[in-house]
Amino acid sequence: MTMSRIAKIAGVSVATVSRALNYPEKVRPELRNRILEIARQYNYVYHAAAADLKRQKSNAIGVLFPTTIGPLFAETLMAIQEKIQEHHMALIVGNTMYSKAEEARLVKQFQERRVAGIIFTGYGLGQENLIRNLMRQNIFCVVTYENLEDTDINYVGFDNFKAAYDATNYLISLRHKRIGLIIGPYRKMGRLLKRFKGYQQALKDHGIQFDAALVVSTEPGLLEGKQAMRQLLHLPEPPSAVFAVSDHLAIGALSSIKQAGFQVPGDISLIGFDGVELAAYCDPPLTTVRVPARDMGRLATEVLMKSINNGVKRAMQYCLDADLIIRKSCSELK
Amino acid sequence: MTMSRIAKIAGVSVATVSRALNYPEKVRPELRNRILEIARQYNYVYHAAAADLKRQKSNAIGVLFPTTIGPLFAETLMAIQEKIQEHHMALIVGNTMYSKAEEARLVKQFQERRVAGIIFTGYGLGQENLIRNLMRQNIFCVVTYENLEDTDINYVGFDNFKAAYDATNYLISLRHKRIGLIIGPYRKMGRLLKRFKGYQQALKDHGIQFDAALVVSTEPGLLEGKQAMRQLLHLPEPPSAVFAVSDHLAIGALSSIKQAGFQVPGDISLIGFDGVELAAYCDPPLTTVRVPARDMGRLATEVLMKSINNGVKRAMQYCLDADLIIRKSCSELK
DNA sequence: GCAATTTATGTAAACGATTACATCACAATC
DNA sequence: GATTGTGATGTAATCGTTTACATAAATTGC
Incomplete structure (x- = not known):
């Protein structure tokens, strides 16, 4: 099932179908409902790749982690996840296993999918050039777990x-x-x-x-x-x-x-x-x-969304607090 | 940069460029190298969406988790990750947060992206119909953490x-x-x-x-x-x-x-x-x-890859062992 | 009641790859 | 030397959307 098949059945043009699906307010309610109904009946499934191709970007965003074992990164991932899903975007994840080569491979994969943005989690040394390159290609980036104060790179980290x-x-x-x-x-x-x-x-x-x-x-x-x-x-x-x-x-x-x-x-x-x-x-x-694992995830995703929606603008940089939590495992030296 | 631009520069047809990139053995070494060199020079990035559109499938696979917090699922995810990356595919993940509605939304998203397969991790009750529907649409599925013995569904679980x-x-x-x-x-x-x-x-x-x-x-x-x-x-x-x-x-x-x-x-x-x-x-x-969190992840991914590569065939079902590990937290009742 | 504006729809050209098929040159065979 | 086979390349259609532009119809203002 494709839009054009639906169009044929409804006796309208594909443009109208596309609009009915994407900009409902742009088509007369009665007609719109008829189209939607046909789509439902025939089990129409939107073809993201076709749209991505035409629009020259996707609604996917990529996340890079060293690894997802260890509860910390998992929490950040979860927070990112939630925000991403709120925005109805798709999340592609990759584990670099702390390897530069693997990271490069994954970034390439993200580029090939024309992701709208990439979140780097706790990245290694000197990706700054990589990131600037990506930004130049219109792929927005945010770095978490670090504060890159004297750079022009988006980050949500802590000191x-x-x-x-x-x-x-x-x-x-x-x-x-x-x-x-x-x-x-x-x-x-x-x-x-x-x-x-x-x-x-x-x-x-x-x-x-x-x-x-x-x-x-x-x-x-x-x-x-x-x-x-x-x-x-x-x-x-x-x-x-x-x-x-x-x-x-x-x-x-x-x-x-x-x-x-x-x-x-x-x-x-x-x-x-x-x-x-x-x-x-x-x-x-x-x-x-x-x-602030969760907060970083949440905020980083928001920063990315803002970058994506408003075009580049100046770098958004947040340095969150990391607080000492005093419990029972330390005592004064006698 | 696109294949046709490269073609123009190299003075060949796009078909040749496509072949040089995808089936290197099909084009004369000398010419192939020239094309590859041009691609490199002009920073060509493959456009996955275009290929997906034409080929009517993608090299992405989707994974569904209830949540990724908690070390268990994280381990399975990591194992899946590694296998997926070995196969040079992309991994789209989604957290259902134990919600049926969210799950449905994510599955739809996967369908829209025409994923080659979906791994369900520890799924809830009665997705069997959902899965059969997906299989009918040529989206292969595997379920982990469960054994669905008397069904025709791929699974890698334990008892x-x-x-x-x-x-x-x-x-x-x-x-x-x-x-x-x-x-x-x-x-x-x-x-x-x-x-x-x-x-x-x-x-x-x-x-x-x-x-x-x-x-x-x-x-x-x-x-x-x-x-x-x-x-x-x-x-x-x-x-x-x-x-x-x-x-x-x-x-x-x-x-x-x-x-x-x-x-x-x-x-x-x-x-x-x-x-x-x-x-x-x-x-x-x-x-x-x-x-067997890791093993399930690994095996499930392999099962999926086999399904994808060999077409449907009969269901592959694995019930792995879950062993009691006796340490120090239990003793005989006096 | 006519021009100007707004709204709803259609037309058709992309987007960037893949691939069946056609073509051509050349080698191998008898 | 004509025939067949093989390998390398080109031609062009196609995948399913989106969207600028064109057009037609309806609404508004005077």
């Missing part, structure tokens, strides 16, 4: 440096001096690097010597957190507090600490990052930094 | 009844008689209903009287698990063991039990469902039923 600084600072305020850091592959990822620097700066600002032996860089994951913590525990002079830069890492670390027979926070204070709901259900409930 | 039966049975083997059940909205969802029945049957097979007061049906989620457990704890005669039919519910329940000052498994045995990695990192590590 990774400050968030890590605050967390470290909190530990210091509890008199901790030997503070371990368990962090993802920060050398490869802009926002992790910023967090690393936030940690360093907090130490520096309080006259605490940075000790490379106290930082473990690892892949994200529960097991990795556990292993990293074990490593820290075996240090000649183990830390009295640990900042695990993801709740998943922290939960892994927690299990390692308990297994070694230590108490949290009695023997070791532990602070996480992300603020996933789960952190509140740990034993003890995990102090953490809440990153 | 929900048996999985729940086994878990309950295990508790019974530890001499428990009052076994609580915390479960999602089983009245609305086929697979939850089957699990409920598995629980009932296990009781029955061991001569234990079913007690409706011991089952709490709730939305999935940590908080809900916690509340449900609280409710169970306040019973005049609380259960000595609880089967929480999702690890998330179980973790919520666990926190509730601890908060009330009871021990797991000393006072109350607890068993989860799903077998997410996280369950191993609880305190105590959670005994659970491992559902």
Whole structure:
């Protein structure tokens, strides 16, 4: 079933059918209803590809994630999803698996489908040129999880440096001096690097010597957190507090600490990052930094929609708050 | 940049350009390279919509999830993702939010995009007609998380009844008689209903009287698990063991039990469902039923690809194993 | 009652690929 | 050397919409 077949049956032109379907107010109600009725009867299904071809754009938008495992990205994805569906658009997703090549492939795929826009989630280093290229091709982009202050790129992020600084600072305020850091592959990822620097700066600002032996860089994951913590525990002079830069890492670390027979926070204070709901259900409930995963998703999608509907305009940039959530996993050093 | 522009520049016909791009072996190497080079130079991007229109199908496939929060579905999604990307296809995702209407809207969207197939993840009740309709329109479907034995529908699932039966049975083997059940909205969802029945049957097979007061049906989620457990704890005669039919519910329940000052498994045995990695990192590590989330995703995608490539054929149906994983959260009733 | 405006509909040309079919050159066969 | 076969390329129709423009009919204003 196609519009022209419907047109034939209704004894009108395809233009009228198209209008009846897309701009109902443009066709006389009586006729419109007749057309709609025929479409329904014959099970007409709109052919998006044909429309996309003619209109030279689609109503699909692409989202790029490193991975969707881990509750954080899943929340952002969910928020994006909801907004997208509100706008009756389609969402094409891709996982880069932290690989540049895979990312390139996916972006190409998005271009081939002529997506209206792309949301980059927590992207790596230096995609700025890629994004500018896309914008030039009229594909609007937004970046989440980062703040790209001195660029002309849309973003909805938070201050990774400050968030890590605050967390470290909190530990210091509890008199901790030997503070371990368990962090993802920060050398490869802009926002992790910023967090690393936030940690360093907090130490520096309080006259605490940075000790490379106290930082473990690892892949994200529960097991990795556990292993990293074990490593820290075996240090000649183990830390009295640990900042695990993801709740998943922290939960892994927690299990390692308990297994070694230590108490949290009695023997070791532990602070996480992300603020996933789960952190509140740990034993003890995990102090953490809440990153605005849902809000970023929501806002980023809105920003994208605005860009798309109003043409380019100037960059829209939002830096949301990431708040320290104090629960029970940290205590003052005796 | 379009094929015909490239054709003009190269002094050949569009057909040749199309062939150079799609069936490289069909055009003389020298000419092919010249065309490819021009395409590269002029930043040619393939126009998927145009091809889809002409070919009357797309290389996109749709996936439907109730929601993507909760680690389980996220894992399945990830597995699907990987397979899809291996096949160089595009993945359109939609969240039904457990709503029939939303599901219908998304399916329509998929149809409009002429997806090659749809993966239904853990679908509700009686979509069988919907699916048969889609198949008739040449949109191949696979259902995961369910086994639809006596139908002609592709599925890659596991035996929900048996999985729940086994878990309950295990508790019974530890001499428990009052076994609580915390479960999602089983009245609305086929697979939850089957699990409920598995629980009932296990009781029955061991001569234990079913007690409706011991089952709490709730939305999935940590908080809900916690509340449900609280409710169970306040019973005049609380259960000595609880089967929480999702690890998330179980973790919520666990926190509730601890908060009330009871021990797991000393006072109350607890068993989860799903077998997410996280369950191993609880305190105590959670005994659970491992559902083959990744495998279902992988296999379902493969089944779909085969359907698509080979035309319809007979239904492919796989019932994978869901194993009981015994850890530390259950003990024998004294 | 006529011109001017508005509203409803039709006409037809795109959009950018794919592909059946036609053509042509050349090699292989007897 | 005529015939057949093979491989490379071209021709042109087609997929199902959208939309600028044309036209016709109805409404308005004076």
